[in-house]
Amino acid sequence: MTNEFPQTLTIAGTDSGGGAGVMADLKTMQERNVFSTAVIVAVTAQNTLGVQDFMALPAKLINEQFASLAADFKIRACKTGMLADAEHVRLVVANLKKYDFGPLTVDPVMIAKGGAALLANDAVETVKQELVPLADVLTPNLPEAERLTGLTIDSAEQMEAAAVALQQMGAKNVLLKGGHEATPDKASDFVLLADGRSFWLTAPRIDTVRTHGTGDTLSSCITAELAKGADFETAIRLGKDYVTAAIAHTIEVGHGHGPLNHWAYNQGGVL
Numbered sequence: 001m002t003n004e005f006p007q008t009l010t011i012a013g014t015d016s017g018g019g020a021g022v023m024a025d026l027k028t029m030q031e032r033n034v035f036s037t038a039v040i041v042a043v044t045a046q047n048t049l050g051v052q053d054f055m056a057l058p059a060k061l062i063n064e065q066f067a068s069l070a071a072d073f074k075i076r077a078c079k080t081g082m083l084a085d086a087e088h089v090r091l092v093v094a095n096l097k098k099y100d101f102g103p104l105t106v107d108p109v110m111i112a113k114g115g116a117a118l119l120a121n122d123a124v125e126t127v128k129q130e131l132v133p134l135a136d137v138l139t140p141n142l143p144e145a146e147r148l149t150g151l152t153i154d155s156a157e158q159m160e161a162a163a164v165a166l167q168q169m170g171a172k173n174v175l176l177k178g179g180h181e182a183t184p185d186k187a188s189d190f191v192l193l194a195d196g197r198s199f200w201l202t203a204p205r206i207d208t209v210r211t212h213g214t215g216d217t218l219s220s221c222i223t224a225e226l227a228k229g230a231d232f233e234t235a236i237r238l239g240k241d242y243v244t245a246a247i248a249h250t251i252e253v254g255h256g257h258g259p260l261n262h263w264a265y266n267q268g269g270v271l
């Protein structure tokens with residue numbers, strides 16, 4: 001029975017403040033009853049007030065992390081987050097092509113909640129050309145989708161058009177997050193599946209600044225559900241429910257954009 005327990009992989013940067021990045025990924029995956037591993041691409045000095053500094057790790061060490069995991073674990077689903085720059089995007093792409101880690105969820109992280117750039121400008125095209133085509137699920141927010149597509153997105157119709165454009169770039173299933181949309185009472189995400197079906201996911205908009213790590217948490221929950229054998233629609237719907245609960249049942253940590261409550265969804269016994 002060795003390696004039969006569902007295992008996942010997050011490929012991203014750390015968050016020393018614990019609310020986003022690899023730290024949020026590991027917490028989410030643990031709450032969703034999978035065992036998570038990690039390839040660290042970059043290390044940040046970060047808290048709820050912002051990102052003070054970060055450094056990407058050497059290529060050799062990143063490659064060795066991938067090789068080490070492939071030699072021992074049976075990873076059933078993986079995700080990417082912060083990848084720093086074009087060189088590191090290409091490193092990750094090369095390793096994802098080399099090893100089979102199951103379906104890939106790509107969270108194209110570009111900007112931190114506090115406004116700090118987490119992806120170099122010259123890396124956006126690399127993400128678009130080399131990483132997006134590998135994505136089984138792509139989870140951009142509106143600013144990220146605008147950068148990737150070159151489209152202006154300020155309506156439901158434009159969200160739908162952007163999702164189509166992202167799918168045409170090679171992403172199989174697209175979850176376009178509408179959290180940045182200027183709608184006072186609800187947050188609506190648009191989902192376009194590989195089979196052509198589409199639907200909206202809507203939840204009440206919660207008036208809070210404690211949303212640090214929302215994208216990481218969503219993509220991690222989707223990854224965990226895929227590792228357990230869920231289909232893409234079910235995994236995406238569960239991800240939305242999980243994040244909504246984690247925002248609604250807040251915890252008071254930090255003085256800025258505070259973290260989510262990663263155990264909130266399970267407090268009511270919902271699995």
